[in-house]
Amino acid sequence: MTAPELPRLNNRQVAEIFADIGDLMLILGENRFKIIAYQNAARTIAELNQDINAVHAAGALRDIPGIGQAIAEKIDELLTTGSIPFYNKLTEQVPAGVVAMMRVPDVGPKTAKRLWEELDITGVEGLKAAAAAGRIRELKGFGAKSEEKILKGIELLARRQNDRTPIGSARPLAEGLIADLLSALPPGTIQKIELAGSLRRWRETIGDVDILAVSEQPVAVMEAFRALPQAVDILGAGDRKSSIALPNGMQVDIRVVEARHWGAALAYFTGSQAHNVAVRERAQKQGWSLNEYSLTSDGHPDFPDGTDRFFETEEALYAFLGLDWVAPELRENRGEVQAARQHSLPRLIELADIVGELHSHTTFSDGKATLEEMAAAAQAKGYEYWNVSDHSIGLGVTQGVDAGALAEQRAEIDRLNGEYAAAGIDFRLLLGTEAEVLADGTLGLPDDVLATLDVVVASIHTGLRQDRETITERCLKAVRNPHVDILGHPTGRLIGRREPSEIDLERVLQACAETGTIVEINANPARLDLSGAYARRAVELGCKLAINCDAHSVDQIDLLPYGVHTARRGWLTAADVINTRPLDEMLGMLKDRNIRNIAR
Ligand SMILES: [Zn+2]
Numbered sequence: 001m002t003a004p005e006l007p008r009l010n011n012r013q014v015a016e017i018f019a020d021i022g023d024l025m026l027i028l029g030e031n032r033f034k035i036i037a038y039q040n041a042a043r044t045i046a047e048l049n050q051d052i053n054a055v056h057a058a059g060a061l062r063d064i065p066g067i068g069q070a071i072a073e074k075i076d077e078l079l080t081t082g083s084i085p086f087y088n089k090l091t092e093q094v095p096a097g098v099v100a101m102m103r104v105p106d107v108g109p110k111t112a113k114r115l116w117e118e119l120d121i122t123g124v125e126g127l128k129a130a131a132a133a134g135r136i137r138e139l140k141g142f143g144a145k146s147e148e149k150i151l152k153g154i155e156l157l158a159r160r161q162n163d164r165t166p167i168g169s170a171r172p173l174a175e176g177l178i179a180d181l182l183s184a185l186p187p188g189t190i191q192k193i194e195l196a197g198s199l200r201r202w203r204e205t206i207g208d209v210d211i212l213a214v215s216e217q218p219v220a221v222m223e224a225f226r227a228l229p230q231a232v233d234i235l236g237a238g239d240r241k242s243s244i245a246l247p248n249g250m251q252v253d254i255r256v257v258e259a260r261h262w263g264a265a266l267a268y269f270t271g272s273q274a275h276n277v278a279v280r281e282r283a284q285k286q287g288w289s290l291n292e293y294s295l296t297s298d299g300h301p302d303f304p305d306g307t308d309r310f311f312e313t314e315e316a317l318y319a320f321l322g323l324d325w326v327a328p329e330l331r332e333n334r335g336e337v338q339a340a341r342q343h344s345l346p347r348l349i350e351l352a353d354i355v356g357e358l359h360s361h362t363t364f365s366d367g368k369a370t371l372e373e374m375a376a377a378a379q380a381k382g383y384e385y386w387n388v389s390d391h392s393i394g395l396g397v398t399q400g401v402d403a404g405a406l407a408e409q410r411a412e413i414d415r416l417n418g419e420y421a422a423a424g425i426d427f428r429l430l431l432g433t434e435a436e437v438l439a440d441g442t443l444g445l446p447d448d449v450l451a452t453l454d455v456v457v458a459s460i461h462t463g464l465r466q467d468r469e470t471i472t473e474r475c476l477k478a479v480r481n482p483h484v485d486i487l488g489h490p491t492g493r494l495i496g497r498r499e500p501s502e503i504d505l506e507r508v509l510q511a512c513a514e515t516g517t518i519v520e521i522n523a524n525p526a527r528l529d530l531s532g533a534y535a536r537r538a539v540e541l542g543c544k545l546a547i548n549c550d551a552h553s554v555d556q557i558d559l560l561p562y563g564v565h566t567a568r569r570g571w572l573t574a575a576d577v578i579n580t581r582p583l584d585e586m587l588g589m590l591k592d593r594n595i596r597n598i599a600r
């Protein structure tokens, strides 16, 4: 007798079940550490580079980093029997609609639980009706304002539900795919290969992944591509084009073109559509029609209609049209074609321009590595300076540094800097803090303590849902504090998970420009805060920026490219960013340098 065949779950579906478990436990107020374990498992599975079913079949669930015994057993239950009794028990206790309510921005698990228990609301539709009818204000601590916020949150939630993948998940998967494809083929089979589309432009979220390659053996490339272990589904199988679905549900298309088509094809598949339209219009004016293979004469005075021109590189194509090559990050039709024509495109910042980090964490607050471990890793990466900026007190969820802890850090930093100097190593640790901007705009550490620090980052982590006026005033107060050097992740957004605060960025950036407060581009791909567009605005207003990894562990030091490419999307040059400068020059650009020198 054979068991009835179970519907096959993909990684994303398995991840969703574990995320649900975490959410249900949150609503039920279960152990925080267990909840975190389930949330981490969900994220790990969603980003896994192999089919979870294959890993399971190979008995290798425990080899996945971050999957412990308890969770491995539950994955096994799920994939073997189609259900998890523990999950079923949780779902029996909480109506499904209550979990959905919890996902409404500004609601969260505690409020969802109260709405359900005290007002008997068990779903988003019911919540919407109750808020519209003014019923939520019956709940202690809630008023007309909360109802307004809930209605707005429901709207946001509906708008957000699309299939785009955050770049921080999409990029490693796509890069891994290319590496695996290359190693699956004899060397030399592929002459050129690149990510195209929004990934090449470093957009914050990605739809489908587009890969473009040059090879004289396209069929072999197609076969190897479709045979990749990541391909859980084949969506298209041609001689030059194939499409697969990855375990997380993301679609990847590959196209193999001839070498002479590379320039036009790469431009075509990189987009954006709006950029391509602008370039095509320019071609048309010159008597050419531009397609994915070539320029074809179409009304050109010197070439009979239908004559093709091919380009082995994008540079050659742009040059033929009288344009400078446009970096992919700029291809959004925001003035780049005109600038390319006038030869006035900026020389964009590059990864190698960054020489120091101004925002990082250690085990003194919520970091995973000790100060010494972080310093060693930073040095190995080639940084010249590194600001240790653990959270100040005032951030409820994590322990923070107070004056005493800062003194301990200072002693350790002085000792390590002494060792570096003695060994002739060109690397300096700085002591700073990520000072919490409290609800009233004061900071988590007093001014006389801040005055003793090298670089002070000030950030808002709580009360992000204050109204526009309140949160803007709160932030302005911090920006105007002479001891605050850098405004950290200004909007507080988490891409795909938390909307930015309602802060009036225009006013805040103006104040930063006036006071000389540096504005951060936080490189963590979950944040990318400021975004490229706002970074560009900040520079227009006269601000300087810093690109920071905000690393909470050694491996997060590798997140820097996300920040640099975001800066490039904002048209930034190295001169706009202070941590491209040598240490002394960078310190000289901080606003309270003079005050501090007196204080020391
Ligand atoms: Zn922060």
Ligand SMILES: [Zn+2]
Pocket (backbone or CB within 6 Å): 359, 360, 361, 434, 550
């Ligand atoms: Zn931080």
